[in-house]
Amino acid sequence: MRGRRFVGAVPVLAGLILGLVALGPALKPGFVLRYDMVFVPDPPVMWQVSGFPRAVPSDLVVALLSHIAPAQVVQKLILVGIFVLAGSGAAGLIPGDRPAPRVAAAVFYVWNAYLAQRLLLGQWALLLGFAGLPWAVRAAARGGGPWRLALALLPAAIGGFQAMLVSALAVLPVAATRPGRRLRGTLEAVAVIAVLSLPWAIPALLSEAVTDPAGVEAFAPRADGPFGTVGSLLSLGGIWNAEADVPGQSAWWLATARLIIAVIAVAAFVLLPRPLTGGQTPPQAPAGDDTPPQVPVSGEAPAQVPVSGEAPYRAGLLLAACAGLVIALTGAYAPGMLKSLIAWWPGFGPLRDGQLYIAPLALVQAIGFGLFTGRVCRPEEGRGGVRGGVVMTAVVAALLPVLVMPLFAFGAAGRLVAVGYPEEWRRVQAIVNGDPRPGALLSLPWGAHRAFAWNGGRVILDPATKAFARRVVWNDALAVGLGRGRILQVAGEDRLGRRIGAVLGTRTGPLTAVLRAAGIRYVLIVRQNENTFRSRLPGAVPAFVGREMTLLRL
C-alpha cells in the first residue's frame, strides 16, 4: 500500500516542484501580468460578454473564487495547480506501477515548449484544458459513464473555448476508438462536451462577433528555431508570437536536443504499446464481454489487463495528435483554406491559432517519453531489484526535458514576475463600481494592449477590461508586428467597439453627445493623449484625476 502511495505521489510532487521552479518570482506577493494573463484585485462578478466570449467562464470563476481568497492568491493557486494537474495526469496514463516512467512523463508534460510559450502568452485558461487533458483522455478511454468524463473535463470547462476545443480534439477520437462500447462512449463524450461548452457557445452565437480572416496570417505557426515551422511544431513550439519564446529556446544545440527527444518520444509511443510491467501475459477476455479493457495504472488492482496489450487511448490519441498537427500546418502552409473557411463562417475563427491544437501531440510525446524511460531504465533480467545504475539512468532521463529548456526556470528568466497595481487603479475601480447608475465605460487610449512602467514594460491586455462591473468598450483589434516595422491589423470582433472606434477615428470636434448616445457613462484615459482627448469631451466631469489615470463622467 505504501509503495502504491509513493508511486502516486511522486508525479504530483514532481509537478509541484517544477511548477514552483518555473513560476519562481511570479509566486511573490502581487499579480502576474503578461499578455492575456490579466488578473485584477476584487474582480466583479458579472456575466456580460462583448465580442467573442474568450474569457468565459474563466473570468467569472476567478471572480467567484476571489470572494474566498484574494485574487492574487487565486491566480497563484491556478498557476501552480496547472503544473500539478498536468504532471499527475500524464503520469496516470503510463501503464504499470514503476515510478521512473511515470515521473518522466510528468516532467515532460509540465516542462515543454507548448506549456511554456502559452504561459508566456498569458493563456492560463487554455492551460487549464492542457492540464486536464490527460485526465479527460483517461476518462474517455476507460468509459465509466458521463459523470466521470464531465469531472475530468471540468478544468477545460472552466478555461473556456480554447481549452474545450483542444480537449474535444483528443477526447472524441479516444472515445471513438477505445475497445468496447465505442458508439455509446462517443455519444456520451459529445453530449458532455456540448453541455460543458454551453457557457461560451451560447454567448458566442448571440454575440454577433465577427472574425477577421487576416488573423490567419497573424496567428499562423512560425519557426522558433533552426528546424523551420515543422521542426518547431514537432518540438511542441512554433507559437506565432516571438515574444512568447522561452529565453534561449532557439539555440541550435538545445533545439536539436528537443527535436531528437520529440522524435524518440513519438517513436516510443508508436512502437512500445505494451505495458512495461515485465513479462506478464495478458489473459484472454471472456467470450461476449464487451466491457472496455483497461490498462493497469498505479493505485489500481491490475485485474483488467488489456486484451491486446495496448493502452485503450493509444489509437485515438495518435489520431488526435495527427489531426492537431494538420490543423497547425494548414495555418502555416495553406492559409488560404483557413481564410476561406473563416470568411464563410466566423465559427471557424478559433482555427486561426493552429499551434494550440498540438496539445494532444504533447501528451503523445509525454507518454512516449515515459515509455522510453521505462524501457531504458528497466532492471536487467536475472539481477532483480533496483540497482544504483538504474536509478541514476532514470534521474538523468527524467531531467532531460529540463536540461533542453533550462531557462523556463525562475519565471522564464524574469519574464513572469509579480507586481502590484498602483493605488490609482483601486481608487478608479471603487468609484466606477460604486456607481449604481448604468452606462458603459470607454477605455482609452484606443488600443487593446498596455505596457506600464510599474509592470516592467511587459505587454498586457488592458486591465480595464476586467476591473469594472459594467460594460467596458475597448478596442479589441489586434496589432501584430511582422518585422521591418510592418504592422498587421486584425480587426476587432465587438460590433459596438468597431462603431465607437470609427467615431473616434473619423469624427472631429466634440464627442460627448455621441458617446452618451452610445450608452457611455465613463471615459477612462490612461496617460497617453489625455489633453488631446479631454478637449473633445465638453461637459464631462472629472471623477478622478491622477498621475496615470483620468476618469471622466459624461
Add this chain to the structure above:
Amino acid sequence: MVRVLAALVVGVVLAIGASISVVNVVAPSPQPPNKPLYNYGNR
C-alpha cells in the same frame, strides 16, 4: 554499465549546453526586451 555511461554522457553534454544557454541569456544584451510595446506580439 553501458546504459549508465551513456546516461552520464548525455546528461553531462546537455548540462553543459544548458549552462551555455543560461550564460548567453543572462549576459547583458544591447537590445531591449519586449519591443514594440503596444503590439499584441511580433512574428
